[in-house]
Amino acid sequence: MTDPAKRVLVAGATGYLGKFVVEAFKQRGYWVRALTRDADRLREPGPFTAPAIDEAAVDDVFVGELTDPSTLDGLMEDIDIVFSSIGISRQRDGLTFEQVDYELNRRLIEMAVAADVEQFVYVSMQGAEKPEIAELAITVQHERVVAELEASGLDYRIVRPCGYFSDMGALLTMAKKGRSLLVGDGSNRMSPIHGRDLGHICVDVAEGDDLEVEVGGPEVMTQREAAELAFDVLGKKPKIHVIPLWAAGGLVKGVRLLSNQFGDLAEFIVVAGEIDGVGPPLGTTTLRTYFERLAADDPHA
Numbered sequence: 001m002t003d004p005a006k007r008v009l010v011a012g013a014t015g016y017l018g019k020f021v022v023e024a025f026k027q028r029g030y031w032v033r034a035l036t037r038d039a040d041r042l043r044e045p046g047p048f049t050a051p052a053i054d055e056a057a058v059d060d061v062f063v064g065e066l067t068d069p070s071t072l073d074g075l076m077e078d079i080d081i082v083f084s085s086i087g088i089s090r091q092r093d094g095l096t097f098e099q100v101d102y103e104l105n106r107r108l109i110e111m112a113v114a115a116d117v118e119q120f121v122y123v124s125m126q127g128a129e130k131p132e133i134a135e136l137a138i139t140v141q142h143e144r145v146v147a148e149l150e151a152s153g154l155d156y157r158i159v160r161p162c163g164y165f166s167d168m169g170a171l172l173t174m175a176k177k178g179r180s181l182l183v184g185d186g187s188n189r190m191s192p193i194h195g196r197d198l199g200h201i202c203v204d205v206a207e208g209d210d211l212e213v214e215v216g217g218p219e220v221m222t223q224r225e226a227a228e229l230a231f232d233v234l235g236k237k238p239k240i241h242v243i244p245l246w247a248a249g250g251l252v253k254g255v256r257l258l259s260n261q262f263g264d265l266a267e268f269i270v271v272a273g274e275i276d277g278v279g280p281p282l283g284t285t286t287l288r289t290y291f292e293r294l295a296a297d298d299p300h301a
């Protein structure tokens with residue numbers, strides 16, 4: 001049940017999911033503080049139709065750098081709920097999953113405990129227990145955060161989503177250019193979800209009793225079907241190329257020689273192209289609707 005008096009800190013507010021989460025908490029009557037390291041980027045729309053968070057869309061903007069505790073004084077002041085979707089989804093800073101996904105979230109948990117915050121909501125990933133991905137750097141660090149939360153004494157919630165529509169948007173971008181490239185043969189099944197749907201589900205999870213919630217989108221499809229759908233929406237004949245897993249594995253080794261951080265991310269992308277990622281069907285926006293709106297340049301797609 002919504003308590004309008006509750007005050008939420010959203011960490012990750014400039015990210016794809018974080019922008020929708022700020023929007024969802026505000027729409028549901030909460031007071032929202034957004035943590036950002038770049039207020040301009042918060043105010044601009046994000047990639048793949050993540051919303052702009054302008055002055056009307058948030059109650060307080062806190063500019064701080066989670067890697068530098070001296071910039072974080074007052075971050076937790078009067079906060080009831082901390083939400084975090086801080087993590088590496090695209091490599092930008094040359095940092096490792098341990099340095100970002102684990103260390104920065106651990107810092108937030110410590111600060112939340114010290115400030116006597118009521119609840120901490122963290123976004124991990126669906127299927128973290130699967131042997132194919134359990135040992136990958138991204139999974140290990142997400143689950144270390146989960147373990148920290150379990151031991152923290154905080155009332156916590158873990159959201160475990162499948163793939164986001166932000167990743168599906170790349171399929172439409174490739175189809176517009178005339179060719180799609182898939183890792184593996186494209187037969188792996190997935191149930192991706194729109195950030196706007198997931199934002200509201202994150203609020204539902206915060207308000208609910210379940211400590212851990214897996215989340216899938218409303219439809220199950222193979223990676224190849226999603227790629228074909230992008231061509232169909234554009235009225236184009238599909239041209240889909242695959243990078244076989246053995247070749248992709250070789251590429252990962254090459255990337256790792258150049259940069260361990262990029263190697264970890266590349267390894268995750270390759271393995272994700274191989275395994276199923278299907279969660280309980282939630283959300284309402286279909287991938288076709290999203291692609292149609294993206295193709296029509298609808299900024300609210």
Ligand SMILES: NC(=O)c1ccc[n+]([C@@H]2O[C@H](COP(=O)([O-])OP(=O)(O)OC[C@H]3O[C@@H](n4cnc5c(N)ncnc54)[C@H](OP(=O)(O)O)[C@@H]3O)[C@@H](O)[C@H]2O)c1
Pocket residue numbers: 011012013014015016017018037038065066067085086087088089090092093095100101104123124125126160161162163164166167
């Ligand atoms: N994409 C998927 O399909 C998927 C599926 C399941 C789970 N997840 C998880 O969901 C979470 C959010 O994903 P997303 O797509 O919203 O990611 P995103 O758009 O890349 O956002 C990640 C957030 O983390 C922040 N961040 C990254 N490095 C940082 C650093 N060095 N210092 C401070 N902040 C930093 C980013 O801040 P800046 O904007 O300032 O860089 C951004 O706010 C991630 O943990 C991801 O693993 C993703």
